[in-house]
Each structure stands twice: as structure tokens, then as C-alpha cells.
Amino acid sequence: MTTPLPPVYGIATHPVALAPLRQGEILTNVRHLVLDVRTLGQAENEYEEIVHPFSVVLTQDCDLEQDHRVRFPEPQQSDKLIPSVLFCEVSTAEELFGSVRANQGQKAWDRIKRNNDVRYHFLQRVAPESDRLREGLPELAIDFKRYFTLPTGEVYCRIQIREAQRRCFLVSPYLEHLSSRFAYYLSRVALPLDHASD
Amino acid sequence: MRYLLGFHMFGTTDELDLNEEDTIRLICHALIHRLPDQGLTEAVESLTGLYEFYTAPVEPPKPLLPHSRVKGRITGSHVRPVFPVTEEE
Numbered sequence: 211m212t213t214p215l216p217p218v219y220g221i222a223t224h225p226v227a228l229a230p231l232r233q234g235e236i237l238t239n240v241r242h243l244v245l246d247v248r249t250l251g252q253a254e255n256e257y258e259e260i261v262h263p264f265s266v267v268l269t270q271d272c273d274l275e276q277d278h279r280v281r282f283p284e285p286q287q288s289d290k291l292i293p294s295v296l297f298c299e300v301s302t303a304e305e306l307f308g309s310v311r312a313n314q315g316q317k318a319w320d321r322i323k324r325n326n327d328v329r330y331h332f333l334q335r336v337a338p339e340s341d342r343l344r345e346g347l348p349e350l351a352i353d354f355k356r357y358f359t360l361p362t363g364e365v366y367c368r369i370q371i372r373e374a375q376r377r378c379f380l381v382s383p384y385l386e387h388l389s390s391r392f393a394y395y396l397s398r399v400a401l402p403l404d405h406a407s408d
Numbered sequence: 409m410r411y412l413l414g415f416h417m418f419g420t421t422d423e424l425d426l427n428e429e430d431t432i433r434l435i436c437h438a439l440i441h442r443l444p445d446q447g448l449t450e451a452v453e454s455l456t457g458l459y460e461f462y463t464a465p466v467e468p469p470k471p472l473l474p475h476s477r478v479k480g481r482i483t484g485s486h487v488r489p490v491f492p493v494t495e496e497e
Contacts (some may be wrong), residue, residue: 243482255478259485305490
């Protein structure tokens, strides 16, 4: 008899916006518009649409929950409303680490998949039963340098029209592992020189 | 060096009739009067800060700029780029 493995993912709580986003929630097809700054000040601005095949929410869970309570059914004036949601871009592990896996051998790959590289975060594949769309997701990878924000109302609206899709979320302690590593990466300290060694 | 602290109250009655602000001022006088010398520098610094804060004229809030709507159009759509890791960092 084998011991069941601890769960890494939970199924996304709601297909649309009736439940708050969760920290560590993975969404697919999140789109955001980037202003072409050359058109600033003109009568009509131009925007480039950026499509994120995968992305992960990194805003604090409690902030998202409190925001949702005062945002729906109609947004109230409240300091609990958060203006934007923080995301990190997510790639497939193959896209991000394919070259390392192919060319640098098992040792380099082990270092990445054990999350020993401060800038990157590897996530195991998502089984279909943990995915709200029952399709499953491949092994994923996050580059902590590639974060972005979207206005909170816009995120829920894009979910509501079923453009962005809520798939699954990381459960404890895998969630805290991700959020603490992200926070550490953002708060890292650059030294003028490394410590010298004789 | 010690001082004697006294107050002269005007009026026609022997009873003290102080409002809250005057009572607090009296308490402050008494506290400073009894404050050990080593606390005087901190006290004067704190009081100077309070004095400057509360006597500075308060600027009226600036009116918010009105919201304006600007037309926009999407000129293109593309998947975000990926920057593969090419060497172990």
C-alpha cells in the first residue's frame, strides 16, 4: 500500500467571479492592455494586448478576500478595495528550462526543480482532477522578475465574461513556499561586492 | 534651581471653574514643573514639534482633477515573450 502524496493544488473555487481570487491561483488566458506611450496626449490612445497563457496571483489572500466582500454585488466606498491584483507571468517549464534540461544534465535540472535558484520557481504538473477545466496543466515555471498588475475590477470582469479562466490554486505549504520565495526575491539586497574570501 | 508655580484666577468666586483645555494646560505646567532635569531637553523638543505642527497654517485641500475619458483602440495582440534560462545561474 502506498502513502497518498500530499496535495499541491486545489481546484479553483469558482468558475466565475462569485468567489474571491486566491493567492497562488493559476489562471489561463489573462490579457492586459499596454499603452503605446507614443500616443499619450493624443485624442486617441493605442494599446497593445498582451496575452498571458498562464499567470499566478500573488496578492495577499486576505486582501483579496476583504476586497471581494466590498466589491460585490456592487463596489462600496471602502479602504478594503484593492486597486490592482499582482500577478507573475507563468511559462511552461519546457519553455523556460528546456535548454537547461537538455544541455546541462541532471544536476542542473535537479537544482531548478528543487527551487534552489532564487529567481525561478518550478511547479509540478496539475492533474486533470485538480483543474476546474479537467484538462490539467503541464509543468510550469515562474520567473520572479516577470510580474505585472491588472486593475482588480478588470480582472473579475475578464473572468466573468469567461475570457480569463480560473484553473487551480496552490495549497499550503506550497502556496507559502511560493509567496515567501517571491517576497524574498523582491526584497533581495544588492551588495557592491561579494564578501571576500582568502 | 527650583521655581514656585502659582496661578492667579480672576473672578468673584472662590471656586475654580476651569474648562477642559485650561485644566490640561495646568496639568502640563505641573508636569513640566516636576519633570527631572534630564527630561527637559526631550520635553522641549517634543513641545517645539507640537507647537510647530499645530500653529502651521493648514492648506485647503486641492481640488481633484476631473476624470477625463480618452478614446483608445487595440492595435495588436501577442503572447507575452518567454526568456528561456540558458545557463545555470
